[in-house]
Amino acid sequence: MARPMFKKILIANRGEIAVRVIRACRTLGIQSIAVFSDADRNSLHVMLADEAYNIGPAPSRESYLNIDRIIEVAKKSGAEAVHPGYGFLSEMPEFAEALSRAGITFIGPTPQNIRDMGDKIASRELMKKAAVPIVPGTPGAIQTVEEAEKWAHEIGYPIIIKASAGGGGKGIRVVYERKELASAFRACQSEGKNYFADDRVFIERFIQNPKHIEIQVFGDAHGNVCHLFERECSVQRRHQKLIEESPSISVPQKVREEMGRVAVKAAQSLRYLGAGTIEFIFDNSTKEFFFMEMNTRLQVEHPVTEQVTGIDLVHEQINVALGRPLSFKQSDVKQTGHAIELRICAEDPMTFKPAPGKIRLCRNPQGPFVRIDGYAYPGYEVPIHYDPMIAKLIAWGHTRDEAISRLQRALAEFMLTGVKSNIILHKNILAHPTFLDGSYTTQFIDRDIAGKQQKLFMFVDENVFLITAALEAYRRAKGRDVSQYNIASRWKAFGRTKQMRS
Amino acid sequence: MxxxxxxxxxxxxxxxxxxxxxxxxxxxxxxxxxxxxxxxxxxxxxxxxxxxxxxxxxxxxxxxxxxxxxxxxxxxxxxxxxxxxxxxxxxxxxxKGGKSLASSDSMASEMPGKIVKVFVKAGQAVKAGDPLLIMEAMKMENELRAAHDVTIKTVHVTEGQAIEANTVLISFTK
The missing domain is CATH 3.30.700.30 (Glycoprotein, Type 4 Pilin)
Incomplete structure (x- = not known):
């Protein structure tokens, strides 16, 4: 049953999550094996891992999604297990199955778990059977505009149309009035078909004061399931999370306990293995919660749960993958203090457009109660092929106010230049009354932040930009080139020392 | 200075x-x-x-x-x-002809990426806000729209083409 600790784990991912898993491996005395695409030779995970293998060209489809190639490397390197991180192959049952055929352990749920929760319509049916509350909606996929109109009338406007396989902001439309329905319905069908090769769509009630609250669950091979309380992830742009915190100050204690109970029951009904997250849409006026979907993987925002529970989730994933029982009981899991995570992305803080490019300076904040999970370093070129998130900044405090103060302090220390980043956006959010009083909903960014340029720069005297630019232009004209002075001096120095050594 | x-x-x-x-x-x-x-x-x-x-x-x-x-x-x-x-x-x-510093008669890419779709042809008149093309960069599709009412002079890119940052995509006349 329980096996001795793995000696080698392959990490089928890149970026900060690959670095996070390498750290867990090293803590446990496990050798880590990185894989990388042609675009990622200089990525931090390659340098931190014990071994690293090139798995193909930059496009994900030819490298990080190439199951055959990854399994070939796993065999060659002698990996006993593979950690998929999040995204890429983490929720593909075919990958878990192919690993199992090759005699390699998949650090994650069973292929059946992934299949059960992978389809939005099917997963909702399963959750209904497990007595998990569901948002009122169509019982299955609908085909025609006429059908859509009938159901929309029954459910009541506003409604939301979703493509069954949709995600990442694709294949989703909100409809407030009947006259908008037909065109929105067709758009969802065609996006579902074009992006996910699946044109099934369904309709449900659109909740007007929605918060995104999710429960972390953990199951082992012995039938034990625990929850690790909630995370609130309502600060989102482009339907993607930007800030996550635990606990949520909007959830009353009684509702919190109920959400935990419901989530554990749901995971038990699935015989769920490993780390998973049950996402709920939470009505902040009625304090009702409804099942949205289950993510059958480690989440980007897992550090906030780690900070408030003291449980290392990646360590626990490895533990459970070995067939060992969970290292804790439900009564051992306590929520202590408050943790908040900010996603730092190379993107325009006003338009949220990704802004890849070469990082010049990168100084991570340090000091008490601050954690950085990231992979950027000075001179690193953020590639265009992957996600623009380069770091997560997490702070813990006894209270939410203390965690926020520590984040503000850490943001003031954060220096990242050469690429556009959303650091200034985070500074604005942490000073916004709607974030501070906790009343924010998933519409917060669109409604209160997006496009408010003047406020974004309230921390800098406008003339500082002009004077500095003019002084550097002056120096350049005088032949003292600014770039000579500043660009990648550390890398030049590094190159020189290397030459001297050889 | x-x-x-x-x-x-x-x-x-x-x-x-x-x-x-x-x-x-x-x-x-x-x-x-x-x-x-x-x-x-x-x-x-x-x-x-x-x-x-x-x-x-x-x-x-x-x-x-x-x-x-x-x-x-x-x-x-x-x-x-x-x-x-x-x-x-x-x-x-x-x-160069006394144009104001900020005036522009072309649209260039802000970042490297791939052209997914081109909506306009040379000679076509477009209104401010009309979509000109869709460009993909970092997993996201971005629709580029006309800033003013203009007439398209030349489309410099084709669908499927990979482009560098600051590549001129479309030039136009006002």
């Missing part, structure tokens, strides 16, 4: 004067009066890889990148691109 500058949709004139141990910088936003600043060389210092600037006793750590006339200044998690034209550049621009 005299400059004309543009930042955040405002035009400025700037004068920089260097003395043995100090700087005098004067700024004139369009339509306003000159503002004069004077500070010592020790107030504006080069550290290892950053600039430390004590501006009216506020402590700023800065970094600057320069590409052509664009100077991008990074500080306190914010950044701003300032266009700077010295006398030589101003002359050069005026020889």
């Amino acid at each position: 005299y400059f004309q500058a543009e930042a955040n949709d405002t035009k400025y004139e700037i004068n920089v004067h260097e003395s043995r141990d100090g700087w005098q910088v004067s700024l004139k936003p369009a339509g306003s009066d000159w503002i004069h600043y004077e500070f010592s060389k020790s107030d504006y210092q080069y550290m290892d890889d950053t600039i430390s600037f004590l501006f009216k006793n506020s402590s700023y750590l800065l970094d600057v990148t320069a590409a052509g006339v664009d100077y991008t200044v990074y500080t306190r998690g914010a950044f701003r691109t300032v266009k700077l034209y010295n006398e030589e550049k101003i002359l050069h621009e005026s020889l």
Whole structure:
């Protein structure tokens, strides 16, 4: 049953999550094996891992999604297990199955778990059977505009149309009035078909004061399931999370306990293995919660749960993958203090457009109660092929106010230049009354932040930009080139020392 | 040294004067009066890889990148691109036909990526806000729209084409 600790784990991912898993491996005395695409030779995970293998060209489809190639490397390197991180192959049952055929352990749920929760319509049916509350909606996929109109009338406007396989902001439309329905319905069908090769769509009630609250669950091979309380992830742009915190100050204690109970029951009904997250849409006026979907993987925002529970989730994933029982009981899991995570992305803080490019300076904040999970370093070129998130900044405090103060302090220390980043956006959010009083909903960014340029720069005297630019232009004209002075001096120095050594 | 500058949709004139141990910088936003600043060389210092600037006793750590006339200044998690034209550049621009500094008759890519779809053809008249093309970069599709009512002169790219940053995509006439 329980096996001795793995000696080698392959990490089928890149970026900060690959670095996070390498750290867990090293803590446990496990050798880590990185894989990388042609675009990622200089990525931090390659340098931190014990071994690293090139798995193909930059496009994900030819490298990080190439199951055959990854399994070939796993065999060659002698990996006993593979950690998929999040995204890429983490929720593909075919990958878990192919690993199992090759005699390699998949650090994650069973292929059946992934299949059960992978389809939005099917997963909702399963959750209904497990007595998990569901948002009122169509019982299955609908085909025609006429059908859509009938159901929309029954459910009541506003409604939301979703493509069954949709995600990442694709294949989703909100409809407030009947006259908008037909065109929105067709758009969802065609996006579902074009992006996910699946044109099934369904309709449900659109909740007007929605918060995104999710429960972390953990199951082992012995039938034990625990929850690790909630995370609130309502600060989102482009339907993607930007800030996550635990606990949520909007959830009353009684509702919190109920959400935990419901989530554990749901995971038990699935015989769920490993780390998973049950996402709920939470009505902040009625304090009702409804099942949205289950993510059958480690989440980007897992550090906030780690900070408030003291449980290392990646360590626990490895533990459970070995067939060992969970290292804790439900009564051992306590929520202590408050943790908040900010996603730092190379993107325009006003338009949220990704802004890849070469990082010049990168100084991570340090000091008490601050954690950085990231992979950027000075001179690193953020590639265009992957996600623009380069770091997560997490702070813990006894209270939410203390965690926020520590984040503000850490943001003031954060220096990242050469690429556009959303650091200034985070500074604005942490000073916004709607974030501070906790009343924010998933519409917060669109409604209160997006496009408010003047406020974004309230921390800098406008003339500082002009004077500095003019002084550097002056120096350049005088032949003292600014770039000579500043660009990648550390890398030049590094190159020189290397030459001297050889 | 005299400059004309543009930042955040405002035009400025700037004068920089260097003395043995100090700087005098004067700024004139369009339509306003000159503002004069004077500070010592020790107030504006080069550290290892950053600039430390004590501006009216506020402590700023800065970094600057320069590409052509664009100077991008990074500080306190914010950044701003300032266009700077010295006398030589101003002359050069005026020889090109007296266009205003910010006027443009083409649209270029802000970042490297791939053209997914092109909606317009040469000779076609488009209205402000009309979609021109879709470009994919970093997993996201971005729709680029016309900023003004214009007529398309040339479409320089085709669907499926991979492009670098600052590639001219479409040129047009007003």
